[in-house]
Amino acid sequence: MSDGGPGAPAAPGRHVPPRAGLSDAAEGRLPYPVWIGEGALDGLGAIVAAHAPAHRLVLITDTTVAGLHADRVRATLAPIGEPLVLQVPPGESEKTRGRWAELTDAMLAAGCARDTTVIALGGGVVGDLAGFVAATFMRGVPVVQVPTTLLAMVDASVGGKTAVDTPAGKNLVGAFHPPAAVVIDSAVLVTLPGADLLAGAAESVKHGVIADTAYFHAVAELLPSLSRWRPASTDGRDRPAWLASLTGVVARSVAIKASVVAHDEREGGMRKILNFGHTLGHALESESGFALRHGEAVAAGMALEARLAERLGLAEPGTATTVAAALDRVGLPSGRPTALDPEAVLAATRGDKKSRAGVVEYALPRRIGAMEPAGGRWAVPVPDALVREVLAPAWHAERRA
Numbered sequence: 001m002s003d004g005g006p007g008a009p010a011a012p013g014r015h016v017p018p019r020a021g022l023s024d025a026a027e028g029r030l031p032y033p034v035w036i037g038e039g040a041l042d043g044l045g046a047i048v049a050a051h052a053p054a055h056r057l058v059l060i061t062d063t064t065v066a067g068l069h070a071d072r073v074r075a076t077l078a079p080i081g082e083p084l085v086l087q088v089p090p091g092e093s094e095k096t097r098g099r100w101a102e103l104t105d106a107m108l109a110a111g112c113a114r115d116t117t118v119i120a121l122g123g124g125v126v127g128d129l130a131g132f133v134a135a136t137f138m139r140g141v142p143v144v145q146v147p148t149t150l151l152a153m154v155d156a157s158v159g160g161k162t163a164v165d166t167p168a169g170k171n172l173v174g175a176f177h178p179p180a181a182v183v184i185d186s187a188v189l190v191t192l193p194g195a196d197l198l199a200g201a202a203e204s205v206k207h208g209v210i211a212d213t214a215y216f217h218a219v220a221e222l223l224p225s226l227s228r229w230r231p232a233s234t235d236g237r238d239r240p241a242w243l244a245s246l247t248g249v250v251a252r253s254v255a256i257k258a259s260v261v262a263h264d265e266r267e268g269g270m271r272k273i274l275n276f277g278h279t280l281g282h283a284l285e286s287e288s289g290f291a292l293r294h295g296e297a298v299a300a301g302m303a304l305e306a307r308l309a310e311r312l313g314l315a316e317p318g319t320a321t322t323v324a325a326a327l328d329r330v331g332l333p334s335g336r337p338t339a340l341d342p343e344a345v346l347a348a349t350r351g352d353k354k355s356r357a358g359v360v361e362y363a364l365p366r367r368i369g370a371m372e373p374a375g376g377r378w379a380v381p382v383p384d385a386l387v388r389e390v391l392a393p394a395w396h397a398e399r400r401a
């Protein structure tokens with residue numbers, strides 16, 4: 001982690017109207033605004049001033065994102081204050097209690113107090129880590145989420161889950177800490193490589209499976225154009241044909257997630273549907289040593305868990321094949337990668353927090369576009385023998401497009 005220098009006091013109250021629009025779909029469902037649109041980043045300063053005014057601003061980001069987008073963020077924040085900029089190295093292996101300690105120590109050393117707003121600029125790793133810093137710093141200060149990956153735009157930045165990983169597993173120490181606002185500038189996606197776009201789109205595939213058949217097919221149709229994307233330059237001058245469609249995808253995914261979270265913010269029941277693909281997904285992600293991106297692991301987890309749902313007689317026949325076909329077309333994993341030991345994956349599921357009374361639970365679909373409780377439960381136990389059965393066939397990375 002590096003310190004970008006001391007933050008100057010912010011002057012709350014200056015309000016320049018932001019250029020981007022509020023997501024109609026999310027408005028009214030969440031107790032905080034979600035701004036979505038190309039150029040939304042330029043309105044960040046005004047949004048912070050309006051929704052999270054503070055004496056001090058702390059910008060938490062990773063070194064990759066800082067090099068690409070931090071100058072623009074500093075510029076939009078300039079009228080309200082110079083942020084203390086704290087950078088961590090990129091990657092899931094940085095989402096740790098150690099980084100949390102370094103970040104909170106740096107804030108204390110800089111004299112930050114409860115009148116501080118944290119701005120999380122980056123992918124889901126930064127969002128979860130900075131969100132957890134904000135949730136815990138002096139028992140909680142506001143966080144504004146500014147996602148820069150597709151995954152963080154469609155999923156991680158909304159809903160208030162924050163966490164760090166531990167050696168025992170993913171997201172095991174965390175807090176619910178809803179953001180004060182979310183600012184999504186889809187134009188920053190042009191600097192993201194195709195593989196990261198695809199991994200993010202996997203969470204949108206999930207939203208389609210759990211809530212909207214037409215949306216599932218629309219996302220599946222868009223995947224090939226994302227997989228081919230190679231950022232030619234890092235300055236955002238290229239405007240790919242898929243950008244407008246992807247902005248719509250972000251809005252639809254945020255709306256689906258908002259409608260779930262609005263019903264069950266603390267995951268007492270229905271919110272578990274957002275965990276479709278994640279019981280096995282988290283196990284695969286951890287067992288790969290994070291060689292698999294989160295979205296890639298969730299892709300494999302969805303294909304495997306859809307198979308479980310069919311074998312249990314919960315899902316319509318053909319559901320798993322439809323999910324796997326959408327993933328296979330672009331080389332997203334649709335099964336257990338050959339290098340991972342099935343027994344180790346099964347064992348890793350037991351460390352997840354989706355266990356109840358020591359039994360691991362799975363949120364399983366009924367068909368593409370629908371999740372319903374089974375026997376009154378949104379997540380159900382699955383016999384180990386069945387999990388072993390779906391984990392048995394290996395998925396070969398050579399199948400990647």
Ligand SMILES: NC(=O)c1ccc[n+]([C@@H]2O[C@H](COP(=O)([O-])OP(=O)(O)OC[C@H]3O[C@@H](n4cnc5c(N)ncnc54)[C@H](O)[C@@H]3O)[C@@H](O)[C@H]2O)c1
Nearest residue numbers: 064090091123124125148149151155156161188191192294
């Ligand atoms: N809190 C939630 O509800 C929630 C939901 C889904 C996922 N997550 C978490 O999100 C994490 C995964 O997030 P991710 O996929 O965004 O990974 P990530 O944050 O590691 O970002 C992926 C890579 O993209 C780089 N990057 C970010 N923005 C960029 C840009 N605009 N241009 C170029 N490079 C850029 C990053 O530096 C990083 O190297 C996991 O830890 C997962 O558990 C949380």
Ligand SMILES: O=C(O)C(=O)C[C@@H](O)[C@H](O)[C@H](O)COP(=O)(O)O
Nearest residue numbers: 155159161170171203271274275278
């Ligand atoms: O917001 C939610 O709820 C989700 O489950 C979204 C998931 O995509 C995300 O990966 C989440 O962090 C997983 O939840 P966890 O409670 O299993 O850590």
Ligand SMILES: [Zn+2]
Nearest residue numbers: 203278294298
């Ligand atoms: Zn996820």
